[in-house]
Amino acid sequence: MNDTGIRTIGELPVEVPPGRDLWPAIAAGIVAERAASDASPTLAPAGIARPLRSARAPLALFAVTASVALVGLGMWLGRASLPGLNAAGAGAATGSTLLVAYQPGGRFVAERAALRR
Amino acid sequence: MPDSGSSMPMSSADTATVMDFDEALARRAGRGDARAFERLYREHVGRVHGLCLRMARDAAAAEDCTQEAFIRAWRALPRFEARSSFGTWLHRIAVNVVLERRRVPTREEPLPPDPDALGELSWVFDTPVELAEIETAVAALPDGARDALVLCALYGYTSVEAGEMLGLAAGTCKAQLHRARQLLASRLNRGIV
Numbered sequence: 665m666n667d668t669g670i671r672t673i674g675e676l677p678v679e680v681p682p683g684r685d686l687w688p689a690i691a692a693g694i695v696a697e698r699a700a701s702d703a704s705p706t707l708a709p710a711g712i713a714r715p716l717r718s719a720r721a722p723l724a725l726f727a728v729t730a731s732v733a734l735v736g737l738g739m740w741l742g743r744a745s746l747p748g749l750n751a752a753g754a755g756a757a758t759g760s761t762l763l764v765a766y767q768p769g770g771r772f773v774a775e776r777a778a779l780r781r
Numbered sequence: 782m783p784d785s786g787s788s789m790p791m792s793s794a795d796t797a798t799v800m801d802f803d804e805a806l807a808r809r810a811g812r813g814d815a816r817a818f819e820r821l822y823r824e825h826v827g828r829v830h831g832l833c834l835r836m837a838r839d840a841a842a843a844e845d846c847t848q849e850a851f852i853r854a855w856r857a858l859p860r861f862e863a864r865s866s867f868g869t870w871l872h873r874i875a876v877n878v879v880l881e882r883r884r885v886p887t888r889e890e891p892l893p894p895d896p897d898a899l900g901e902l903s904w905v906f907d908t909p910v911e912l913a914e915i916e917t918a919v920a921a922l923p924d925g926a927r928d929a930l931v932l933c934a935l936y937g938y939t940s941v942e943a944g945e946m947l948g949l950a951a952g953t954c955k956a957q958l959h960r961a962r963q964l965l966a967s968r969l970n971r972g973i974v
Binding site for chain 2: 682
């Protein structure tokens with residue numbers, strides 16, 4: 665058998681490297697895939713993808729929760745600072761409590777005094 | 782399955798080690814590790830390109846198909862479940878790419894009516910054949926016969942496995958193999974024992 669002759673099909677080479685390195689083009693295709701699917705930052709051909717997408721999710725959730733909490737706190741503080749109505753009604757002059765938000769007019773005071781007599 | 786570029790088959794232990802390594806790299810690559818995928822590319826590009834080259838019969842088309850196969854493999858990596866080896870899975874993708882790129886579906890000659898009656902084939906020539914001569918003869922085969930020959934006789938897939946890759950019944954694939962054998966013997970003017 666001569667050096668270049670083969671006896672079986674199985675002796676044909678199964679590994680035939682391409683004429684050029686295809687990896688740069690494949691890496692570019694991978695980058696395009698990522699950009700199309702989730703708008704992630706570009707991937708260097710031999711680099712490792714940074715999981716920015718997964719890190720952003722907890723931060724966003726925290727921001728939303730904090731905003732809701734602040735709004736709720738502000739509403740509670742606002743309601744607490746408003747003048748409240750006690751069981752005896754709007755008795756602004758009773759006891760030592762003075763409701764600054766409401767000042768009864770002079771006519772009301774005179775008529776009330778007349779009724780009390 | 783024959784070892785890459787060598788006529789000596791790997792031991793089952795070597796094969797298992799390679800498959801474990803590939804599987805580990807594939808898992809990492811499936812999580813977005815491009816370096817792991819590059820290693821898989823470096824390891825498998827020769828066989829994938831060889832497969833595409835023999836099926837497509839054109840160097841430029843083979844490079845395009847190889848590139849597309851790896852990009853599709855990256856896309857599909859999260860779904861790789863290691864039911865078959867990574868190489869087999871990759872070859873399936875490459876075969877699909879080549880078949881999709883064929884512009885005109887070839888209409889083959891009628892095949893034997895009872896392909897299941899066909900026995901196992903050997904591919905030993907009664908006299909040595911020049912490498913260039915046999916490459917030319919393989920490239921000249923009709924698409925269906927050449928596909929079956931490349932996958933089974935060269936890359937070591939069974940007719941069932943090759944049939945699945947090519948979208949053919951196992952019997953049809955076997956019949957294509959027999960046809961390839963007859964045509965090769967005729968073109969090379971040699972007996973195949």
